[in-house]
Amino acid sequence: xxxxxxxxxxxxxxxxxxxxxHAYTTILADVLTRYHKLRGQDVFFLTGxxxxxxxxxxxxxxxxxxxxxxxxxxxxxxxxLWDKLEIKYDxxxxxxxxxxxxxxxxxxxxxxxxxxxxxxxxxxxxxVSEERFITETEKDSGEFRDVKKLKExxxxxxxSKYQDRLIKHIEDNPAFIQPEHRxxxxxxxxxxxxxxxxxxxxxxxxxxxxxxxxxxxxxxxVWFDALLNYTSAPGYLSxxxxxxxxxxxxxxxxxxxxxxxxxxxxxxxxxSLGVELPKTVFAHGWWLMGESKMSKSLGxxxxxxxxxxxxxxxxxxxxxxxxxxxxxxxxxxxxxFIKRFNSDLANDFGNLLNRLSxxxxxxxxxxxxxxxxxxxxxxxxxxxATGLDEKIVELIDNFHVNExxxxxxxxxxxxxKYMEAQAPWKVAKEDVKAAGRILYAAAETLRICxxxxxPVMPDKxxxxxxxxxxxxxxxxxxxxxxxxxLKEHEALFPRLEINE
Numbered sequence: 081x082x083x084x085x086x087x088x089x090x091x092x093x094x095x096x097x098x099x100x101x102h103a104y105t106t107i108l109a110d111v112l113t114r115y116h117k118l119r120g121q122d123v124f125f126l127t128g129x130x131x132x133x134x135x136x137x138x139x140x141x142x143x144x145x146x147x148x149x150x151x152x153x154x155x156x157x158x159x160x161l162w163d164k165l166e167i168k169y170d171x172x173x174x175x176x177x178x179x180x181x182x183x184x185x186x187x188x189x190x191x192x193x194x195x196x197x198x199x200x201x202x203x204x205x206x207x208v209s210e211e212r213f214i215t216e217t218e219k220d221s222g223e224f225r226d227v228k229k230l231k232e233x234x235x236x237x238x239x240s241k242y243q244d245r246l247i248k249h250i251e252d253n254p255a256f257i258q259p260e261h262r263x264x265x266x267x268x269x270x271x272x273x274x275x276x277x278x279x280x281x282x283x284x285x286x287x288x289x290x291x292x293x294x295x296x297x298x299x300x301x302v303w304f305d306a307l308l309n310y311t312s313a314p315g316y317l318s319x320x321x322x323x324x325x326x327x328x329x330x331x332x333x334x335x336x337x338x339x340x341x342x343x344x345x346x347x348x349x350x351x352s353l354g355v356e357l358p359k360t361v362f363a364h365g366w367w368l369m370g371e372s373k374m375s376k377s378l379g380x381x382x383x384x385x386x387x388x389x390x391x392x393x394x395x396x397x398x399x400x401x402x403x404x405x406x407x408x409x410x411x412x413x414x415x416x417f418i419k420r421f422n423s424d425l426a427n428d429f430g431n432l433l434n435r436l437s438x439x440x441x442x443x444x445x446x447x448x449x450x451x452x453x454x455x456x457x458x459x460x461x462x463x464x465a466t467g468l469d470e471k472i473v474e475l476i477d478n479f480h481v482n483e484x485x486x487x488x489x490x491x492x493x494x495x496x497k498y499m500e501a502q503a504p505w506k507v508a509k510e511d512v513k514a515a516g517r518i519l520y521a522a523a524e525t526l527r528i529c530x531x532x533x534x535p536v537m538p539d540k541x542x543x544x545x546x547x548x549x550x551x552x553x554x555x556x557x558x559x560x561x562x563x564x565x566l567k568e569h570e571a572l573f574p575r576l577e578i579n580e
Contacts, residue, residue, distance in 0.1 A: 084326060089106050089334075090334050127173075132175055135211065180308070184312070199235050207227050239348045243348075256357065256360060258362045262343075266344065311355065332358050394539050398537055421576050436523045437547060443515055447563060448565075468532050472487060
């Protein structure tokens with residue numbers, strides 16, 4: 081079995097300031113890769129920026145800058161935020177890098193040589209905002225801004241040639257498009273005649289792009305360029321050993337708004353290139369404010385930086401991962417953020433560490449007691465803790481991140497119930513050894529829960545493990561060593577007050 085895991089985010093449009101939607105996708109990618117690292121897999125996590133196209137050219141002109149300078153100026157908005165969000169990517173690709181442009185040119189030539197590109201004159205409706213030709217139906221929907229009629233000669237990719245092959249691949253590989261309703265959406269789309277894809281833009285209209293290797297009067301359509309980043313970063317056409325190690329991608333993580341490009345354009349491009357398709361494309365939902373998708377034009381965008389500065393990184397990561405059922409939309413409200421913080425983090429998780437370290441401090445001078453022989457109550461606790469491994473692997477493999485978190489929190493809540501039932505503060509007055517057994521079992525179970533929550537809250541969970549003197553992220557029972565002195569600590573998550 082191949083023990084590698086290669087995950088990508090979409091590459092974000094350089095013109096946008098990163099908002100909670102960008103942050104969500106990238107945190108989710110980070111969380112998934114950390115979970116896969118925990119089980120000993122070799123992980124490659126790619127993110128980056130899409131820097132070509134008409135909107136970039138126009139935005140640069142408006143600022144009186146060259147497009148490359150404009151991109152160089154904006155790119156740090158993303159890398160700095162990812163650093164603040166504790167996102168540990170392995171590669172950050174920009175489509176203006178030579179390593180990427182070289183692959184795009186070579187890939188275009190390969191597709192051309194395969195007879196899958198032809199020249200034709202096309203007249204139709206062009207959406208400047210989407211940077212593509214749209215159908216009459218799409219124009220009439222009113223969902224596309226800045227639409228105009230264009231007639232021009234362009235190069236086309238024979239996407240329709242691969243329509244039946246793509247349908248068969250989707251039907252034969254149930255995990256290829258997830259969740260299920262997105263797969264059905266694409267199959268519905270593919271039951272209609274599939275148009276070929278216009279993959280060029282004349283330089284007289286757009287010059288900020290990668291020049292076609294077979295016609296210097298044209299640049300590449302931005303999507304044909306952008307999608308190839310998933311192969312250019314792991315070494316396609318440049319490092320065969322590296323590429324064969326990582327490809328096919330395990331997961332392309334995307335938002336549902338770019339489903340067609342990733343599940344129709346991309347696989348047909350790969351068919352033409354003779355490259356294996358990725359194992360899974362997973363389309364998550366949108367973050368909503370009320371009933372509306374967050375968008376710049378509506379002015380309802382939540383800044384992740386503002387949230388981090390106010391509440392810290394880990395609570396923001398926790399809320400975003402816990403609150404959204406992957407594949408569905410989720411509603412962001414400050415009230416739900418504060419409630420989730422107080423109930424899960426302050427009351428259940430953080431308070432438990434305070435109780436345990438306080439009681440071990442009081443009755444054992446802050447030194448981890450010897451568990452001795454576990455009774456039935458501790459064995460039950462141990463079984464719940466060690467049973468998390470299998471449950472979480474299955475949930476993460478099925479993209480149920482919120483449920484994996486909830487499974488762990490249920491064990492945390494059970495520790496609290498166990499403490500109430502066993503009352504070690506009473507037991508200690510008559511049998512210190514028995515109180516030590518109770519406290520050890522509770523603390524060791526909390527340690528294991530911290531290991532399982534570490535992909536979501538890396539900083540706070542490492543603090544918990546540091547307090548317990550066991551920094552390693554392993555979840556086998558017995559990692560907490562008797563005789564170790566607990567380190568002093570502040571409250572992990574002081575409760576937040578809700579301003580009415």
